[in-house]
Amino acid sequence: MVKTLAISAVHINVRGVVQGVGFRPFVYQLATKYNLKGWVCNTSEAVKIEVEGEAEAIERFLLALQKQAPPRASIEDITTTHYSPANYEGFEIRHSMAEEGKYQLISPDIATCQDCLKEILNPDDRRYRYPFTNCTNCGPRFTIIKDIPYDRPLTTMNRFKMCPECQREYDDSLNRRFHAQPNACPKCGPTLELVDNQGTSTNSTDTITATSKLLREGKIIAIKGLGGFLLACDATNQVVINRLRQRKVRPSKPLAIMASSIEEVKKHCYVSDEEEILLASPHSPIVLLKWRAGSSVSSAVAPNLKYLGVMLPYTPLHHILLRETVLPLVMTSGNLSEEPIAKDNDEAIQRLKDIADYFLMHNRDIYVRYDDSVTMVERGVTQLVRRARGYAPHPIHLPFKSRQILACGAEEKNTFCLTREHHAFVSQHIGDMENLETMEHFENTISLYQRLFRIEPTIIAHDLHPEYLSTKYAQELAATSDDIRLVPVQHHHAHIVSGMVDNAVETPVIGVALDGTGYGSDGNIWGGEFLVADYQRFTRMAHLEYLPLPGGATAIKKPYRIALSYLLSLLGEDALKQDLPFLEQIDRTETGIIRKQIEKKINSPLTSSCGRLFDAVSALIGVRGEIDYEAQAAIELEMLAYNEVNETDYYPFSIIEQDGISIVKLQDLFSALIDDLQSKTIKATMAAKFHNTIAQMIKALCQDISTRTNITQVVLSGGVFQNRLLLRKTVSLLEDGEFTVFTHRQVPCNDGGISLGQAVIANFASQ
Ligand SMILES: [Zn+2]
Ligand SMILES: [Zn+2]
Ligand SMILES: [Zn+2]
Numbered sequence: 001m002v003k004t005l006a007i008s009a010v011h012i013n014v015r016g017v018v019q020g021v022g023f024r025p026f027v028y029q030l031a032t033k034y035n036l037k038g039w040v041c042n043t044s045e046a047v048k049i050e051v052e053g054e055a056e057a058i059e060r061f062l063l064a065l066q067k068q069a070p071p072r073a074s075i076e077d078i079t080t081t082h083y084s085p086a087n088y089e090g091f092e093i094r095h096s097m098a099e100e101g102k103y104q105l106i107s108p109d110i111a112t113c114q115d116c117l118k119e120i121l122n123p124d125d126r127r128y129r130y131p132f133t134n135c136t137n138c139g140p141r142f143t144i145i146k147d148i149p150y151d152r153p154l155t156t157m158n159r160f161k162m163c164p165e166c167q168r169e170y171d172d173s174l175n176r177r178f179h180a181q182p183n184a185c186p187k188c189g190p191t192l193e194l195v196d197n198q199g200t201s202t203n204s205t206d207t208i209t210a211t212s213k214l215l216r217e218g219k220i221i222a223i224k225g226l227g228g229f230l231l232a233c234d235a236t237n238q239v240v241i242n243r244l245r246q247r248k249v250r251p252s253k254p255l256a257i258m259a260s261s262i263e264e265v266k267k268h269c270y271v272s273d274e275e276e277i278l279l280a281s282p283h284s285p286i287v288l289l290k291w292r293a294g295s296s297v298s299s300a301v302a303p304n305l306k307y308l309g310v311m312l313p314y315t316p317l318h319h320i321l322l323r324e325t326v327l328p329l330v331m332t333s334g335n336l337s338e339e340p341i342a343k344d345n346d347e348a349i350q351r352l353k354d355i356a357d358y359f360l361m362h363n364r365d366i367y368v369r370y371d372d373s374v375t376m377v378e379r380g381v382t383q384l385v386r387r388a389r390g391y392a393p394h395p396i397h398l399p400f401k402s403r404q405i406l407a408c409g410a411e412e413k414n415t416f417c418l419t420r421e422h423h424a425f426v427s428q429h430i431g432d433m434e435n436l437e438t439m440e441h442f443e444n445t446i447s448l449y450q451r452l453f454r455i456e457p458t459i460i461a462h463d464l465h466p467e468y469l470s471t472k473y474a475q476e477l478a479a480t481s482d483d484i485r486l487v488p489v490q491h492h493h494a495h496i497v498s499g500m501v502d503n504a505v506e507t508p509v510i511g512v513a514l515d516g517t518g519y520g521s522d523g524n525i526w527g528g529e530f531l532v533a534d535y536q537r538f539t540r541m542a543h544l545e546y547l548p549l550p551g552g553a554t555a556i557k558k559p560y561r562i563a564l565s566y567l568l569s570l571l572g573e574d575a576l577k578q579d580l581p582f583l584e585q586i587d588r589t590e591t592g593i594i595r596k597q598i599e600k601k602i603n604s605p606l607t608s609s610c611g612r613l614f615d616a617v618s619a620l621i622g623v624r625g626e627i628d629y630e631a632q633a634a635i636e637l638e639m640l641a642y643n644e645v646n647e648t649d650y651y652p653f654s655i656i657e658q659d660g661i662s663i664v665k666l667q668d669l670f671s672a673l674i675d676d677l678q679s680k681t682i683k684a685t686m687a688a689k690f691h692n693t694i695a696q697m698i699k700a701l702c703q704d705i706s707t708r709t710n711i712t713q714v715v716l717s718g719g720v721f722q723n724r725l726l727l728r729k730t731v732s733l734l735e736d737g738e739f740t741v742f743t744h745r746q747v748p749c750n751d752g753g754i755s756l757g758q759a760v761i762a763n764f765a766s767q
Pocket of ligand 3: 719
């Protein structure tokens with residue numbers, strides 16, 4: 001007797017990060033396991049599946065689809081519809097289809113997986129020491145894609161034809177490399193070449209061993225990676241590090257290092273469980289770790305700092321090189337000070353020939369620049385300091401459905417953001433918009449994202465600052481079409497809304513936005529701001545008092561000018577009669593100029609910036625009067641404060657009401673600092689007391705605003721909150737005061753997070 005079974009047929013749409021992560025092979029294997037017929041296919045919108053078979057088997061198939069998805073896949077939703085069976089004979093993977101206007105998510109580049117690592121370390125494997133080994137669980141993705149759907153012809157791997165063995169893996173549904181688009185081996189894939197700084201080949205037969213030898217001899221090597229060239233040198237050799245600093249025109253800004261393994265990292269830094277997981281994760285970011293005394297990493301890597309930026313190898317090339325070199329290596333972006341990272345071979349030689357002694361390059365093109373991400377773990381939570389490799393272009397989920405918007409971001413640490421539906425595509429770190437190269441990188445990356453995610457924005461958000469290049473870009477774009485609406489967004493409002501979205505908060509918050517510079521609605525430079533904000537609007541409830549910044553940008557590079565200006569403004573000429581060591585840094589002429597600038601209000605913009613307050617205090621107590629990288633004075637003040645981390649005392653400050661706004665007056669703070677200086681209080685104590693003062697100030701103002709508004713949720717945003725000591729102290733004071741505190745997680749608290757806030761505000765801006 002033949003038993004007839006009910007045959008069902010279901011069409012399935014799977015959306016999320018499901019392409020380039022081994023999803024179709026997984027579906028194929030699953031369908032085979034449950035004896036289902038049909039097909040699976042990538043489209044530009046989703047992975048589409050049709051399955052026919054027993055209803056119960058289909059049920060189990062659907063369950064497994066979600067429960068057992070490949071490790072790098074991230075499913076956003078699955079929809080199913082029934083259809084009348086087409087009586088397929090088997091199960092097949094169909095050719096990809098592009099669908100007009102549809103889009104899909106794209107995987108970030110993924111660090112080398114354990115299986116691939118085993119192969120490159122195994123002398124019997126055909127991929128032994130092959131630097132471009134990858135599989136469906138790891139390897140380049142975003143940096144090689146030119147368009148969707150994600151298939152080899154639309155990647156920079158299109159020029160490499162797979163050898164029969166690689167092709168077999170690619171076609172074999174049971175293989176880890178089934179449909180792995182960048183699949184390659186020593187026979188058919190990309191190859192390395194070691195050249196000198198004139199571009200002449202060294203003709204090395206073993207380029208990695210040769211590079212390793214050069215590194216041990218104290219040479220600087222530009223190494224082509226996933227998203228650009230990195231400059232590498234021995235992290236224990238002070239002479240070569242100083243040479244690198246001199247050539248790169250980067251006197252003291254901290255450099256990141258790469259160590260061969262977690263064990264090696266632990267020799268140099270303290271590593272918590274969370275930090276270890278993050279280091280070894282597929283994102284493989286730089287993690288800011290507490291530096292151990294006695295580490296062999298030279299102090300020249302991060303002068304005066306207690307934290308070290310560390311990453312693990314994330315490509316097979318790094319793994320092999322680090323193992324052979326047996327030294328931690330400095331690995332820093334291949335650029336001259338603030339230019340974007342070099343990505344193409346010729347471009348790299350052109351731009352880096354005076355910095356690097358040799359170039360280790362390869363012939364797999366990088367389609368888009370992609371810096372290393374920088375993270376820190378604070379109170380068990382990962383926070384992004386620079387969001388790029390391993391994270392972008394994965395979108396931030398929006399708690400609402402958004403219109404199609406382009407937000408152009410800020411000036412420094414620029415990112416842009418494109419939105420569509422529930423997705424906010426915050427770009428990878430673009431850089432400081434101060435040169436032509438960065439501007440080009442910005443424009444090219446915008447068009448790549450628009451193409452990949454099929455976004456045609458009709459609303460463009462930009463910062464209020466009229467001189468930002470990102471503002472000018474927005475205005476020029478709007479001038480080309482009548483259909484584009486411009487939405488200017490205040491800088492600190494954008495910070496706070498970015499912090500809200502980062503935590504899926506939709507109701508009004510008290511927003512504490514502390515940073516260096518942001519253009520205020522009144523034309524002054526804001527940066528010590530307490531707002532009540534939601535997605536539509538903000539009210540400035542309180543701020544630090546306005547003080548003059550003599551010389552504007554010059555003052556930012558010379559914090560002693562700010563200290564002098566604040567002293568004169570708050571305490572008058574008498575303050576200068578005291579014996580204050582920092583005054584020795586300034587000669588009479590300069591003091592005279594500064595005095596005149598303040599008196600006559602010449603080139604002395606007013607600022608309420610908290611970053612500048614840190615600068616002034618750092619200079620005043622003799623920590624740093626001149627800087628050569630952003631926020632150096634504030635960072636060194638923080639480092640000093642760790643020496644007196646248990647100090648609980650703080651300086652006085654007062655709050656006055658003026659036209660319904662609370663203003664924090666700083667006179668008492670500065671006279672107390674002068675008293676401490678006169679009584680020869682140690683610098684670390686003053687630094688710690690100052691940090692406590694800011695935390696107490698935040699608490700006092702939040703309580704004040706909460707009494708007036710009944711709001712108890714607080715968002716902390718702005719670059720000042722990269723100060724971990726201040727962040728810890730503030731959060732703990734606020735939580736004791738029964739506030740719910742939100743800090744950044746997925747996007748940076750610094751200006752790298754601004755574009756997300758801009759986009760959301762523009763979405764809710766009235767027509
Ligand atoms: Zn792999
Ligand atoms: Zn091959
Ligand atoms: Zn800012």
